[in-house]
Amino acid sequence: xxxxxxxxxxxxxxxxxxxxxxxxxxxxxxxxxxxxxxxxxxxxxxxxxxxxxxxxxxxxxxxxxxxxxxxx
Amino acid sequence: xxxxxxxxxxxxxxxxxxxxxxxxxxxxxxxxxxxxxxxxxxxxxxxxxxxxxxxxxxxxxxxxxxxxxxxxxxxxxxxxxxxxxxxxxxxxxxxxxxxxxxxxxxxxxxxxxxxxxxxxxxxxxxxxxxxxxxxxxxxxxxxxxxxxxxxxxxxxxxxxxxxxxxxxxxxxxxxxxxxxxxxxxxxxxxxxxxxxxxxxxxxxxxxxxxxxxxxxxxxxxxxxxxxxxxxxxxxxxxxxxxxxxxxxxxxxxxxxxxxxxxxxxxxxxxxxxxxxxxxxxxxxxxxxxxxxxxxxxxxxxxxxxxxxxxxxxxxxxxxxxxxxxxxxxxxxxxxxxxxxxxx
Numbered sequence: 001x002x003x004x005x006x007x008x009x010x011x012x013x014x015x016x017x018x019x020x021x022x023x024x025x026x027x028x029x030x031x032x033x034x035x036x037x038x039x040x041x042x043x044x045x046x047x048x049x050x051x052x053x054x055x056x057x058x059x060x061x062x063x064x065x066x067x068x069x070x071x072x
Numbered sequence: 073x074x075x076x077x078x079x080x081x082x083x084x085x086x087x088x089x090x091x092x093x094x095x096x097x098x099x100x101x102x103x104x105x106x107x108x109x110x111x112x113x114x115x116x117x118x119x120x121x122x123x124x125x126x127x128x129x130x131x132x133x134x135x136x137x138x139x140x141x142x143x144x145x146x147x148x149x150x151x152x153x154x155x156x157x158x159x160x161x162x163x164x165x166x167x168x169x170x171x172x173x174x175x176x177x178x179x180x181x182x183x184x185x186x187x188x189x190x191x192x193x194x195x196x197x198x199x200x201x202x203x204x205x206x207x208x209x210x211x212x213x214x215x216x217x218x219x220x221x222x223x224x225x226x227x228x229x230x231x232x233x234x235x236x237x238x239x240x241x242x243x244x245x246x247x248x249x250x251x252x253x254x255x256x257x258x259x260x261x262x263x264x265x266x267x268x269x270x271x272x273x274x275x276x277x278x279x280x281x282x283x284x285x286x287x288x289x290x291x292x293x294x295x296x297x298x299x300x301x302x303x304x305x306x307x308x309x310x311x312x313x314x315x316x317x318x319x320x321x322x323x324x325x326x327x328x329x330x331x332x333x334x335x336x337x338x339x340x341x342x343x344x345x346x347x348x349x350x351x352x353x354x355x356x357x358x359x360x361x362x363x364x365x366x367x368x369x370x371x372x373x374x375x376x377x378x379x380x381x382x383x384x385x386x387x388x389x390x391x392x393x394x395x396x397x398x399x400x401x402x403x404x405x406x407x408x409x410x411x412x413x414x415x
Contacts (some may be wrong), residue, residue, distance in 0.1 A: 049394075050395065050399075060357030060358055061357065067360065071107055
């Protein structure tokens with residue numbers, strides 16, 4: 001079995017753990033904030049989406065590494 | 073239990089599952105070639121990257137939309153002008169929130185980035201992109217059996233490993249294998265440069281080839297995303313210098329805060345370069361992975377199942393365009409603020 005496939009799988013598999021936890025924490029914070037102050041929900045939502053994009057970018061780096069390992 | 077499992081729900085579930093299974097049996101699709109660099113297509117005698125064509129398409133779309141929205145402008149807008157004003161005003165409000173009084177200065181740059189990336193991302197979802205192109209002899213080890221549809225070739229779902237060199241001269245005319253159809257991204261092809269006789273063939277004479285699409289989403293090309301990232305960060309530096317003069321560089325070469333300040337300045341410098349990489353890879357990774365996801369989904373289960381993934385790609389395309397623009401804005405706003413002394 002080719003190491004190429006194994007490495008690609010490991011890269012994205014392990015690389016998605018951190019951002020997964022990160023996004024969860026972010027949304028938890030956002031939900032708590034909305035719970036305290038429902039009127040500010042749109043602003044909180046915008047900032048939450050921004051934060052999620054940052055956290056997800058790390059997962060995307062891992063995905064790009066996996067794709068490079070598989071297709072190059 | 074009987075309330076949930078009544079006959080209507082059961083029939084619907086069976087229909088959906090049946091459609092999904094039938095899709096795989098009746099209309100299997102070829103897996104499009106996935107490679108990181110953009111493929112070259114022959115156009116008017118030149119070999120042009122297909123992402124470049126897609127970017128041109130996005131440009132032309134934006135120009136046409138702008139032209140249509142601003143001719144015969146009315147005092148009370150309606151139709152396309154109304155929609156355009158809604159989009160621009162909405163984004164301008166957000167720009168003012170983040171940028172304050174410089175919103176007017178930065179808005180063209182940020183809005184252009186947003187619109188270009190959005191249109192480029194959304195064009196990827198239109199049928200025809202990534203599925204219509206030039207059929208060429210296989211580049212690698214495997215290819216798909218071709219079926220002739222009038223003057224065009226279509227890729228069937230039969231994948232064949234090439235066992236001998238590409239010397240086959242006979243172009244098989246038999247359209248025997250199943251054709252990929254339905255919601256799958258089917259490979260249709262045009263003849264490229266008189267390659268009628270140039271395909272390797274299977275043992276019974278059917279030609280084998282691969283598809284090189286005419287259009288491929290711009291953001292799947294690292295050149296496009298890197299160019300946008302460089303432009304964004306270059307403009308950030310430009311506006312920073314314009315606002316703070318040469319004092320802008322004390323953010324990076326900090327000789328006043330002692331050793332600690334110097335290291336912080338070093339980290340800031342590295343961070344500026346990291347932002348370029350982060351910008352380009354965030355957009356590239358999202359859209360490229362989305363493209364691969366759509367290909368694989370259409371290949372595995374052609375009917376019904378790719379639909380939620382199309383919805384996901386729609387959403388991701390919008391969010392990534394928004395993120396790119398808003399992040400540029402945030403960095404711009406950060407750059408013109410004088411380097412405060414927190415310590």
